[in-house]
Amino acid sequence: MEQVHPAPHDNARLVRRLLLLVAAAFVFAFAMVPLYDVLCEATGFNGKTAGGIIRDGFAVGGLKAGTAPTPAVDLTRTVRVEFTGTVMPGLPWDMRPLTISLDLHPGEMQQVSYLVRNTSNREVTGQAVPSVTPGQAAQHFEKIECFCFSQQTLGPGEAREMPLAFIIKPEVDRNITHITLSYAFFSTDGQRETLTSAREVR
Amino acid sequence: MSSVTTTHPVEQHAEYHPGGLLRWLTTTNHKDIGTMYMTFALIMFFVGGIMILAVRAELFQPGLQLMKPEFFNQLIGVHALVMIFAALMPAATGFANWMIPLMIGAPDMALPRLNNWGFWLLPPAAFLLTLPFSLALLGFGDGAIATGWTFYAPLSVQGGWGVDFAILAVHILGISSIMGSINIIVTIFNMRAPGMTMMKLPLFAWGWLITAFLLIATLPVLAGAVTMLLTDRHFGTHFFDAAGGGDPILFQHLFWFFGHPEVYILLLPVWGLMPHVLSTFSRKPVYGYKAQVYSFIAIGILSVVVWAHHFFTAGMPIPALIYFMFSTMAISLPLAVLFFCWIATMWKGAMSFETPMLFAVGFIVLFGIAGLTGLILADVAADAQYHHSYFVVAHFHYALFAGGIMGVMTGVYYWLPKWTGHMYNETLGKLHFWLTVISFNLTFIPQFFLGLAGMPRRIPDYALQFAEFNAISTIGAFILGLSQLLFAWNVWACVRGGKKAESRSWEGAEGLEWELPSPPPHHTWEIQPQIK
């Protein structure tokens, strides 16, 4: 067999390029965070609704606030909207929708409210996060006014009716006849802290 | 490459060769490092195995007998992390270290010192991953990570410090894998023997090349995701916290952007070594070399665009569901090309069934079941029922045990004579194969039925109707686990002695590695062969 001595190669250059690839992949992971929000906003992926606020630099439930245009009302069909809500662990609250469900025409503005009660004997602040099912309807679900636009603080034992005004835009797909709006109420203390305090309470 | 070079010119080195432990700590020799990777993988294979036998013991009967649910949750998660990151991946890297330089005619890996660091990061990482178990025994903390291997938020944001240990361990394991990948790519690109064009590269090296690129492209994404998890846990960020504007589903996207390519990372080295074994024992050249190379590349590319099939049920717009369904199913096309090439390599061959060939044929049949059940899961409508059930568990064990572990064993039996210079005990090898295949199916076929009937995975208790199949599965698992002791014994005995292996240990074997004596001297191919 013919044999030859190994030829020297510039390994360092290839290593540098590969390291660049590693760095790019790492940056990509973080780039996914804002990209993902934009994507969800555009597609209604994940039930993120149109209309919302910017809080602490993070978008809650969407990027732009609802503007309340007056779109034409589509009287040819009705959509049933159902309301529900959950209080996440660590928040000593109760919540229930005062209207369970509602039939409406796309384009007409409606107002409903939730009854929220602080069951503890201290002042607590919470933040509601909305989600719409099916996801395809989310981008046409426009909230004009919502208790989820800002943090809510309830005193010891306090109960409050929290209002919500919204429009289902007439562009919503004709195949969609039922829409569910669901809120998750979180404690603003953050997940880890609330869980620890929830353990204490138990 | 017609002549057999039994006496290879070994250059004399004035190198410093410390003995004992120091030799292994400081070695930069690709064969030593390969041996260390394989040994580490074998040890961790048993560590992970013991964990899951405890789980199977708990699942032997309905009700809670042996452990608390919290501990059960820790065992399943750490079992998976150990098997994937500390057993299968290091085993594949061990093969790469031992075989790629021998097969491409290179004197060593391109970056020998990096190679040493890459290995020595592994033991501390494995130690960190399992340390919380011991700490909990001593009364500190509440044990290891209990989220399953997927780290899903918000559970992982809320978990105990086992999560922090696991995040740290995954970071270290990831750095080690990236170092190994860079080394392998540089070796393959820069150190091939003269005349070895990319289209003459052995398929094993091709499989590893694609794996290495996938690791470099996706492991940093996992590192990014667990870093966000860490800052969510300790520094008040809200990446995955809905109350703060984050989104737990984002974690699933990031995790599976890594996680799905990971399953191909685990298998590409095995797909690479399979044709070598099949061709050897069929005494025929590999069928469809080019088709296999192109399939590797196609699978590598497709694997990064299908990730969301792991959470169809998390809620997605219908167009996204359809896209991820069809792209996932598309992967089975290049995979089918590979199956065809494997079978065509055997067809009309003078086949003989030594242990490596038995494992190779067993691999083809059982891995085929993994692919077919994968297609069922890729169907959005069907997956709504099967997701998070034991059907998924059975599917990926056909892929990762029958595909991954049995594939690794194929390679170990095939190259063991080359590594040790001795033939292993063939009777024991065959016994190991048959015990493995039978008990593997005894363990996992019942899990398909359990999944179809609706038994959820990752739950320590189950309804009475599932009792019989679970009992069978547990019995199978214990036979399977014990059978692997035969493997460890056979390897150990082969290292210690046995019938002398020739340089071409198998009659039909082709390739540069068989031109070298068995075992090869410490330094090989310092004068490279010229490939025609």
Add this chain to the structure above:
Amino acid sequence: MEQPFSNEDLERRRAASRRLGWLIAAAALLLYLAGLFIKR
């Protein structure tokens, strides 16, 4: 290698793997055709 196979043995093995190949192909085809007739 333990005992290199004799030429006749190798020839016999080649014939066997060819036959088995056809047999498996036939079985696969049959299964496929059977599938065409399964209606729900």
